[in-house]
Amino acid sequence: MKIGYVYSPLFLKHSAAGHPEAPQRLEAITQVWQDTRLLDNLVAIEPTPATDKDILRVHSQKHLNTIEYANRRGGLQIDGDTYMNEFSRDAAYLAAGAAMNAVDAVMTGVVDASFSLARPPGHHATRDLAMGFCLVNNVAVAAQYAIDNYNLERVLVMDFDVHHGNGTQDIFYASPNVYYFSTHRYPFYPGSGHWRDIGAEQGRGYTFNVPMPHSVGNEQFARVFDDLLYPAMARYQPQLVLVSAGYDAHWADPLGALTLLDATGYAYMTRVLHNIAREFSQGRIAFILEGGYNFDALGWSSYATVQALLGKPVTDDPLGAPPREERDISELIEHLQGVHQLV
Numbered sequence: 010m011k012i013g014y015v016y017s018p019l020f021l022k023h024s025a026a027g028h029p030e031a032p033q034r035l036e037a038i039t040q041v042w043q044d045t046r047l048l049d050n051l052v053a054i055e056p057t058p059a060t061d062k063d064i065l066r067v068h069s070q071k072h073l074n075t076i077e078y079a080n081r082r083g084g085l086q087i088d089g090d091t092y093m094n095e096f097s098r099d100a101a102y103l104a105a106g107a108a109m110n111a112v113d114a115v116m117t118g119v120v121d122a123s124f125s126l127a128r129p130p131g132h133h134a135t136r137d138l139a140m141g142f143c144l145v146n147n148v149a150v151a152a153q154y155a156i157d158n159y160n161l162e163r164v165l166v167m168d169f170d171v172h173h174g175n176g177t178q179d180i181f182y183a184s185p186n187v188y189y190f191s192t193h194r195y196p197f198y199p200g201s202g203h204w205r206d207i208g209a210e211q212g213r214g215y216t217f218n219v220p221m222p223h224s225v226g227n228e229q230f231a232r233v234f235d236d237l238l239y240p241a242m243a244r245y246q247p248q249l250v251l252v253s254a255g256y257d258a259h260w261a262d263p264l265g266a267l268t269l270l271d272a273t274g275y276a277y278m279t280r281v282l283h284n285i286a287r288e289f290s291q292g293r294i295a296f297i298l299e300g301g302y303n304f305d306a307l308g309w310s311s312y313a314t315v316q317a318l319l320g321k322p323v324t325d326d327p328l329g330a331p332p333r334e335e336r337d338i339s340e341l342i343e344h345l346q347g348v349h350q351l352v
């Protein structure tokens with residue numbers, strides 16, 4: 010099992026004082042991966058920046074103009090949570106390129122699986138709008154690139170970030186070529202992600218939202234993956250698995266809103282995703298980093314993800330097990346099985 014990771018120090022230069030979406034996030038990941046010697050077993054992939062043309066596959070010219078305008082001014086506060094400094098434009102283009110590089114690496118067989126360790130994150134960015142710490146929608150750029158460049162017709166984007174990926178959903182809402190499956194706290198930022206939203210027009214049935222109450226953890230997430238994601242993918246037969254890997258549903262995350270995953274939960278979810286990739290997608294799977302704001306939790310949960318891909322056991326979380334009992338979401342799961350006609 011050969012696993013590649015895409016990384017550049019340029020990703021550390023996008024920063025704003027006191028902001029949770031900070032360079033220390035990536036430093037924490039690389040630190041854990043180094044300390045555990047995980048990095049010794051991985052293939053380093055040098056990222057290449059996306060071009061305007063790549064980004065215009067899923068964003069409008071107006072959106073590029075906004076980013077260019079902010080860049081010319083040396084940075085700009087785009088909204089209450091979303092900032093750009095003098096390096097942000099280049100970091101965002103490189104982050105989108107890194108997601109494409111992660112796709113290339115698995116599509117060409119250079120590696121079996123890949124992980125793009127890039128920031129700024131992407132899943133809130135819509136066709137026209139930077140928001141929620143996100144400038145360019147990296148996973149969306151990568152998905153559309155895979156469709157265009159490798160003639161794919163069915164790409165899964167599974168998003169386990171605690172926030173709903175409104176940008177990714179919007180971009181592909183009317184498309185059957187991308188199946189967007191999201192687990193997220195609801196109601197919560199950014200407000201989207203209702204179970205009723207299942208896609209439109211040609212894309213109807215290809216958006217699957219699992220809106221979760223608080224106190225959902227490892228066991229219930231495992232049921233969502235086994236009883237909803239897996240059967241939905243057995244029907245869809247994705248040719249490539251992309252994962253919007255946000256780690257802010259960890260119990261210790263400051264933005265996680267009482268969601269109760271730990272590293273063992275992320276490992277389990279990874280195994281299901283990997284099984285889906287091996288059964289339907291010739292094993293092709295790429296992880297694209299999204300959120301995760303407790304640095305230790307982010308380091309160890311991303312480590313658990315790669316360990317699981319390598320087939321190694323993940324039996325505990327160095328931060329400890331979730332501090333509370335999780336709640337049962339059987340009713341929600343049964344309801345969603347009905348909505349998506351899985352039984």
Ligand SMILES: [Zn+2]
Pocket residue numbers: 170171172255257299300301
């Ligand atoms: Zn998030």
